[in-house]
Amino acid sequence: MSKSPKIAIILSGNGVYDGAEIHESTMTMLAVDKQGGEYELFAPDIEQHHVINHLTGEETDEKRNVLVEAARIARGKIKPLSDLDVADFDAVIFPGGFGVAKNLSDFAFKGADCSVLPDVENTIKKAVSSGKPVGALCISPAVVAKVLEGVKVTIGQDQETADAIKNMGGNHVNTSHGEVTVDEKFKVATTPCYMLDATISDIANGAENVTKAVFGMIN
Amino acid sequence: MSKSPKIAIILSGNGVYDGAEIHESTMTMLAVDKQGGEYELFAPDIEQHHVINHLTGEETDEKRNVLVEAARIARGKIKPLSDLDVADFDAVIFPGGFGVAKNLSDFAFKGADCSVLPDVENTIKKAVSSGKPVGALCISPAVVAKVLEGVKVTIGQDQETADAIKNMGGNHVNTSHGEVTVDEKFKVATTPCYMLDATISDIANGAENVTKAVFGMIN
Numbered sequence: 001m002s003k004s005p006k007i008a009i010i011l012s013g014n015g016v017y018d019g020a021e022i023h024e025s026t027m028t029m030l031a032v033d034k035q036g037g038e039y040e041l042f043a044p045d046i047e048q049h050h051v052i053n054h055l056t057g058e059e060t061d062e063k064r065n066v067l068v069e070a071a072r073i074a075r076g077k078i079k080p081l082s083d084l085d086v087a088d089f090d091a092v093i094f095p096g097g098f099g100v101a102k103n104l105s106d107f108a109f110k111g112a113d114c115s116v117l118p119d120v121e122n123t124i125k126k127a128v129s130s131g132k133p134v135g136a137l138c139i140s141p142a143v144v145a146k147v148l149e150g151v152k153v154t155i156g157q158d159q160e161t162a163d164a165i166k167n168m169g170g171n172h173v174n175t176s177h178g179e180v181t182v183d184e185k186f187k188v189a190t191t192p193c194y195m196l197d198a199t200i201s202d203i204a205n206g207a208e209n210v211t212k213a214v215f216g217m218i219n
Numbered sequence: 220m221s222k223s224p225k226i227a228i229i230l231s232g233n234g235v236y237d238g239a240e241i242h243e244s245t246m247t248m249l250a251v252d253k254q255g256g257e258y259e260l261f262a263p264d265i266e267q268h269h270v271i272n273h274l275t276g277e278e279t280d281e282k283r284n285v286l287v288e289a290a291r292i293a294r295g296k297i298k299p300l301s302d303l304d305v306a307d308f309d310a311v312i313f314p315g316g317f318g319v320a321k322n323l324s325d326f327a328f329k330g331a332d333c334s335v336l337p338d339v340e341n342t343i344k345k346a347v348s349s350g351k352p353v354g355a356l357c358i359s360p361a362v363v364a365k366v367l368e369g370v371k372v373t374i375g376q377d378q379e380t381a382d383a384i385k386n387m388g389g390n391h392v393n394t395s396h397g398e399v400t401v402d403e404k405f406k407v408a409t410t411p412c413y414m415l416d417a418t419i420s421d422i423a424n425g426a427e428n429v430t431k432a433v434f435g436m437i438n
């Protein structure tokens with residue numbers, strides 16, 4: 001492992017119902033920093049699938065951009081995902097949130113038949129082909145399973161999502177709060193976070209544990 | 220101290236430049252949960268002063284509501300600040316972000332001559348009059364100083380803000396990362412967080428330390 005691992009963290013907006021889950025994103029940044037790593041943030045420069053009023057749960061008629069909204073979590077320090085060169089990093093981590101299933105892919109609408117944003121697919125494939133670990137929290141492991149046929153992941157215990165992962169050729173392992181599933185062949189580490197009914201401390205633990213597993217697989 | 224302290228956390232939007240600072244808000248929730256407390260989130264149901272594109276730093280022509288945006292940090296579990304009855308809680312904590320100085324008050328524009336949202340002023344005064352501690356992170360101590368004449372607070376080391384606090388009748392103490400200033404008479408605990416050039420681990424430490432000080436002053 002290099003002295004100070006460089007981690008690319010990929011965000012999908014800002015807010016659980018239409019973007020990146022805020023606690024998972026923040027806790028991933030904290031986990032990388034606490035464990036001696038450095039991170040840079042990336043998000044696709046595309047329009048959000050839609051905008052959800054997080055107070056009412058209802059769709060609004062607004063338009064928002066994934067990169068611009070993710071910049072709120074990033075305090076402005078974020079780059080378009082198209083600028084990410086995996087060669088510059090030691091690992092890639094995907095926090096969760098519906099943005100992963102609505103903006104980075106259409107898994108929320110098409111399940112196992114989903115398609116994945118080309119920049120996301122290429123990022124995952126390039127990491128794997130260059131022996132760099134990929135971490136994924138919450139619903140993100142489903143997108144990783146779509147890209148990497150046969151990968152072993154966890155999204156917790158949700159049967160419908162687990163079935164979709166199996167239908168995409170993946171292996172799903174049931175887990176509980178803070179637990180991490182590691183696929184050593186693909187170097188993929190996953191943890192359920194808010195795919196379970198979790199507290200914010202559970203999210204901190206999950207982010208810490210998956211980051212530790214990712215760091216442990218860096219050459 | 221009651222067995223599981225109940226803390227009201229007051230948010231001012233969602234995003235450092237026009238709302239609540241996301242890391243400070245998240246880390247405050249984590250600190251309360253980790254230290255055995257319970258929290259409920261509140262935000263005023265008002266229009267944001269303005270909307271800043273966090274990628275470019277420029278003002279946009281959008282309109283957003285403070286409560287609706289704060290609901291993104293809260294995953295939907297948040298109430299209007301007008302519903303907060305301080306009697307139901309053991310303490311109140313204000314994370315920072317420009318939203319505190321733009322939405323909860325107009326400190327960002329008027330400095331020492333600012334006015335504070337009545338619901339915010341009443342919340343602080345009611346906490347103090349009923350002997351309940353108030354915690355404040357980042358720029359929030361300036362608003363507390365406007366409401367509580369003579370209070371001792373810290374916002375770190377920014378001279379202009381420290382001078383404004385003195386002009387409002389407050390006492391300012393210079394501090395560094397993670398340090399907490401306690402006014403024992405008013406039961407006010409404050410910490411600088413992103414008023415300094417801080418890492419996300421510094422924010423976690425600051426939130427943890429100020430929450431510990433708040434918990435220590437609960438009867």
